[in-house]
Amino acid sequence: MALQEKYQALVDAANAAGVSNLAVREQDGVLYIDGAAPSGAVKDQLWDIYNQIDPNYASGDLILNVNANAEIGSQVKVITQDSNLNIRKGPGTDQPIVGKAAKDEVITLVSKANDLWWSVRTNDGEEGYAYAQYLEPIA
Amino acid sequence: MKRILALIAIVAFTFALPSCKGKSDADLKTAAEAALQSNPDLTTVMVDVKDAVATISGEVKDPATQSAAESAVKSVEGIKSVENLTSPAPPPLPVAPVTISADDSLTTAVTDAIKDHPTVSASVAGGIVTLTGEISKDDLKVLMQKVQATKPKKVDSKGLTVK
Incomplete structure (x- = not known):
């Protein structure tokens, strides 16, 4: 329970920001927080609170897996730091690159192969798999 | 004179009788609320009384508590019957177990x-x-x-x- 108290401000913020399917569990000295954030901004806000409570995320006592919820068929924005986003033939960095999407480009989410890799289509019609952490829903 | 007094007493008694026998709906409501408030499980129950018929509503923790609310109000003297519109709280959503990748x-x-x-x-x-x-x-x-x-x-x- 001690970890829940340590990260209570984070859980409170997630509730206040409307994170859905929020699950908070403590197991073997690690707190696991999962859920779906209404936007990428909410996800970032939670990570900033995480960093305030645990500077540099260094304690290793929290797994925060709250990602922005994007609907199938909706438009998503590429949020790479500065490079292009690789679009690959299959879900994995070992898969050949079949296309690229620029930072801030808006592309279509076709389906979710899994939590980490989403199938996408660019406006040029390039289709393949992209790393989900580099995509966020358009508010 | 005595007869007149007796007559007045009888008339007064006759008129007083119904108000003594049947409490007003507002009085019954107050009594029913008091009965509900005495049980910590029933404090969420709302009660309304019309023509001595009580209607209870609100969310309680489980079906047994619904029955308890009904009994508590029924036991109030003067309540003829209880319409039970309370609902049990939905069961809490199961917490998803932690998934750890192999x-x-x-x-x-x-x-x-x-x-x-x-x-x-x-x-x-x-x-x-x-x-x-x-x-x-x-x-x-x-x-x-x-x-x-x-x-x-x-x-x-x-x-x-x-x-």
């Missing part, structure tokens, strides 16, 4: 996650992802977001130097 799929996922951070290395053992190397403070958040999304058991970043 080491082989975790290794693949972590390789993908650190791909854009060439100064960072990662190893996976027993669900624990150990990060080493160095990273800028700006990139750390992105790295950690990606690594924690791979569903590890724990992320050990003590060997990671933040510049």
